[in-house]
Amino acid sequence: MSAVALPAFLLLMLLAVPIGYALLGASAAAVAVSERYDLVIVIQKFYSPSQNPLLLAIPFFILAGELLISGALGQRLIHFASLVVGRIRGALGQVSVVTSMLFAGVSGSAVADASALGSVLIPWQKKEGYPAAFASAVNSASSVIGVIIPPSIPLIIYASVAGTSVGALFLAGIIPGLLFGGASLAAVYLIARRQGFPRREHRTRPSELGRAGIDSLPALAMPVLILTAIISGAATPTEVSVIAVFYALIVRLCYRDLSLRDAVGAMINAGRATGAVLLLIMASSVLSWMITIDRVPDELTAMVTGMDLPRTAVIVFMNVLMLVVGTVIDMTPAILLLGPVLVPLAVAIDLDLVQLGVMMTLNLGIGLFTPPVGTTLYISSSIAGVRIEETVRALVPFYLFALLVLALVSYVPAFTLRF
Template identity: 40%
Template sequence: MEYIPVLVLVLSFVALLAIGTPVAWSIAISSVLTMLVSIPALPAFTTVSQRMGTGLDSFALLAIPFFVLSGQLMNKGGIAHRLIAFAKTLVGSLPGGLALINVIGAMLMGAIAGSAMASASAMGSILGPEMEKEGYSKEFGAAVNITSSTTGLIIPPSNVLIVYSLASGGVSIAALFLAGYIPGILTGLLLMIVASFWAKKKNYKRGERSSLRQVFKTFIDAVPSLFLLVVVIGGIVTGIFTATEASAIAVLYTMVLGFIYKEITFKNLPEILLESSITTAIVMLLIGASMTMSWVMSYENIPQDISSALLGVSDNPIIILLIINLLLLFVGIFMDMTPAVLIFTPIFLPVVTKLGMDPVQFGIIMVLNLCIGLCTPPVGSVLFVGVGVAKTTIQKVIKPLIPLFLAMIFALFLVTFFPELTLWLPRLFDL
């Protein structure tokens, strides 16, 4: 009898997704159906609606609309052009120089904007035509753009890490932000190595070597944008302000910067605010529905049952971690990142903590897993943005994507089995 709620939850959710129901509604409806197995209709509907409301009642979640807005302001405010110019002077003359520029630009843009889709859109529209002009294949450029755009979800500030903090019961956001730096940079470096080898194999054209004067000039131009990272992360780590307060400061800073660069005007603001509101509404609906499903699963003891089943498979931590990674990679293929974090953190976190893993390390592992899912069909949002911007098809992009996928999976392996890659910086700051 205890398996009936699990079957109802899984089968109804999969069936709703299969017929094209939006993810948030699929989560909410399957949660209601699961509750109806255990309690009468009126309490079931009341409980689910109440849980959707209380799931959003969190001070930490206020950071998300602010970071979304600051990302939109950066995307429209000319920051991407300056970051690309700086990256070009650093690596433009190396094999696959334009691909390497894309990776570095995406790491910087994603870290500042905190949005993989904003990064994919900005980098693809600016660098894509230039890469084609220099003889790079459209598909290779799209593959590099798609995979590198996800690094900004690991390198802070990251909305997904804030969501993980909420789902995990209060893991320090400052510790998670610091923990993301080395894995994010490591992933970017591995993508650069693969892209460079691919470009060398295809004999793509190199750029001209930049002088120290050009490097210095582009760096100075990019400093105001890069300084935002110092303000936001420095303020959070030193305790000057919380992540939510930092997000509001990021909005103010990027708005002023956009006006200084003369890329944003008062005429642009309504459109920027509207786009940010739409994105925020989508994210918040997903969070509310996902928090409901997490509660329903807890009510039905599903996380405890899965935890016991996993620990019953083997007492070898390596085997358990490999199974969890494979499950998360599979989940990432079919589910968007935010609901996946909220739903599966309560399931897997107790398992890994019993194995002795730090919750901070597991947060980075989970996000890195789901970043790979953003690049895979059928629901890979970054994949669709990257392919759309490049004006190509998913089928053509798959071949150059595969070696870049392998680079991301290797980074995931290193982060899983070498905890110091994640925990060194938080411990350095006693977080």
């Protein structure tokens, strides 16, 4: 990256300039002071991501999630999750985690899950006597499951950068997503026991759980259908995303709870989210190109391999770098900036690029609930009406369990690679 672009980007970030505009400003500063970058090529690099057919899947997956989450099916999923955890201590916290795991197969977005679920589950927990900081912490951390379990929008973006298979990445994200969910459940249970949170007295009958499962089946089936279609080769990720929208529409029409106002609202929300993501992708692509032109990936790979470090130490270095970047840069631009840098290094140490994609998504996902730029952290704290510091203190056990899952994903390839 140009010696001008990085300081300019950091300065704009410190001035609280939105990340998309900070990326554009940094690129503009580099072009203004250096003849190394041809303005025509810069403009081409800015617009080229909009021509990538793979990225067309993003708005359709967002729209499918908006349609399913906002209807009666969303409430049925929450009810099903509450029955699954039953009488476990801290059950409402467990409901938040299980619901996030269920919604992860629908939305593919941590921010969408944090907003949609937090607005329902955080007030519910507060009403039942749970501390607001705890409710905020659970929602902040569990929402990240949405970017690991397929369909995952960050994994689609990584696939476009690394040239890997979306189907392989989706399949590789299942076990790490379940591990992250299980670790979050364990953290909730330990906190609930230590602080003496209430437990539900109502026992869930098998017949009641079965009925709730059947009611939720249309949403539970969606990720299975998506994976089956992509992995079997029956459809491309983009085609599957369009099918997912039609599937969501049919489900809502069958439940008879889709009004014209709901449909328009879902499209507007999806359009806004897509516009924000696309701006970040286009702005990041310019800096990614500058990084490549300046041979940063080659120099980093040569430096690290030249130090003759063991493979485990290189993986630690990669994880630390991704964790640090994830705390200060949003997920989409972080993937687009780190991808060109770390992919050559992964190839040099014989680290599978599918495994790297899951590692990157998990690292940057942890950044989503870590200050100073934790998106789900800010959303959840705002909904709960608590200060960021209070939520961060309550998040400490979640950080520890998340790092444990990260270590397993980084050093046990069987958790991510194809069978």
